[in-house]
Amino acid sequence: MLVAAALVLGGCWDARDVEDRAIVVGVGLDRARGGRIEVSLEVTIPGGTTTRPGISGNQPGQRGGLQGGTKVVLAATGATVHEAIAHLRDAARFDIFLGHVRVVLVGEDLARAGVLQHLEMLVQNPEIRRLIPLAVVRGRAKDFLTTTMAQDATAALYLSQMLDDLTRTGRAPNVDLSRFLTDVSEPGVDPVASVLRQAAGTEAGIDWAGLAVFRDDRLQTIIRPPEAWYLMWAMGSPRRTTLYVPVREPVSGGVVLDIFHVDSRLNLQGPPDSREAVLRLLVEGRVVEHRAGGIDLTDTATMRRIQARTQRDLQQRVQRIVARVRDLGADPFGIGRALRVVEPSLWPQPGSATRQAAERIEARVEVVVRVRRTGLTIR
Numbered sequence: 610m611l612v613a614a615a616l617v618l619g620g621c622w623d624a625r626d627v628e629d630r631a632i633v634v635g636v637g638l639d640r641a642r643g644g645r646i647e648v649s650l651e652v653t654i655p656g657g658t659t660t661r662p663g664i665s666g667n668q669p670g671q672r673g674g675l676q677g678g679t680k681v682v683l684a685a686t687g688a689t690v691h692e693a694i695a696h697l698r699d700a701a702r703f704d705i706f707l708g709h710v711r712v713v714l715v716g717e718d719l720a721r722a723g724v725l726q727h728l729e730m731l732v733q734n735p736e737i738r739r740l741i742p743l744a745v746v747r748g749r750a751k752d753f754l755t756t757t758m759a760q761d762a763t764a765a766l767y768l769s770q771m772l773d774d775l776t777r778t779g780r781a782p783n784v785d786l787s788r789f790l791t792d793v794s795e796p797g798v799d800p801v802a803s804v805l806r807q808a809a810g811t812e813a814g815i816d817w818a819g820l821a822v823f824r825d826d827r828l829q830t831i832i833r834p835p836e837a838w839y840l841m842w843a844m845g846s847p848r849r850t851t852l853y854v855p856v857r858e859p860v861s862g863g864v865v866l867d868i869f870h871v872d873s874r875l876n877l878q879g880p881p882d883s884r885e886a887v888l889r890l891l892v893e894g895r896v897v898e899h900r901a902g903g904i905d906l907t908d909t910a911t912m913r914r915i916q917a918r919t920q921r922d923l924q925q926r927v928q929r930i931v932a933r934v935r936d937l938g939a940d941p942f943g944i945g946r947a948l949r950v951v952e953p954s955l956w957p958q959p960g961s962a963t964r965q966a967a968e969r970i971e972a973r974v975e976v977v978v979r980v981r982r983t984g985l986t987i988r
Contacts, residue, residue, distance in 0.1 A: 635765025637750030648693035711769035714750035725826035796960035797945025
């Protein structure tokens, strides 16, 4: 029995030693000439040479890693993702393993041309996990993977942790391969994704640049902060932020509110021939400081004025960004999805019918602001 157990419970299912693998930690997808695609892989290789003669592994981004390993970005072009990865496998000295990919980056040009076919081919690989974070980058994805990170051994690890921190703290939506492809394939909703850019003066020369808004699988526009935060609220993604609210009574000045909770609900109202989509936002915040002398924050009437002013201002801001996105024909709010719930006749029809029906519906934003407690006073 012990012999049988030893044979069955062997540790290596494919008989490949880890030292014979090139572990891929980051994938970059860029548009190449002639409608082709360039696939960049950031890999960790346990010592030794990186490739056979003929492949360009000595690129910017190659660097010594931990414990004698090598970190390098390999790139190849092909008509499809499969073909490009096949070229890399044929040229690499080690077996390329995709089971530990930490992040997938899509170049802006490719995102505007359409990404569905390329991402579907990527996830068809049995080694690829579906919950890998996905982001769009300003410029080329390859340039981000070749960025030298002082904090971590690989750019992919840093970017993965950066996106995870942004999501966990409510500063960016949680978008992975599975979520993105589900939103693309589901009628009545369009996907969004975080946008990264190279920026001097930041921790690693990279920061969050806003939200990429898609119509189907094609990038339509990039929404920069603070409009990106209001878009997240309208989509139902909570986003903490700080707002300055001007107050003109009793003296000229203003207060600073810390918005710590946002709840968003979408409802369809009215008869079928005149339906209206109502986005209701409950915004909760606290006064963290104020710059107007003489304001009594313990006075109920004063707090009501602050709430009313904030409510009116936020409602206008969110309404503008909702209208801007809908003018592009995009629907990240799920108005079409909500419409399919109340109109089963749309189920057997193509997704374009749902989109057309949703575009005919007016969208209105209602904001309710509650200031929970007061904070500091600047004297």
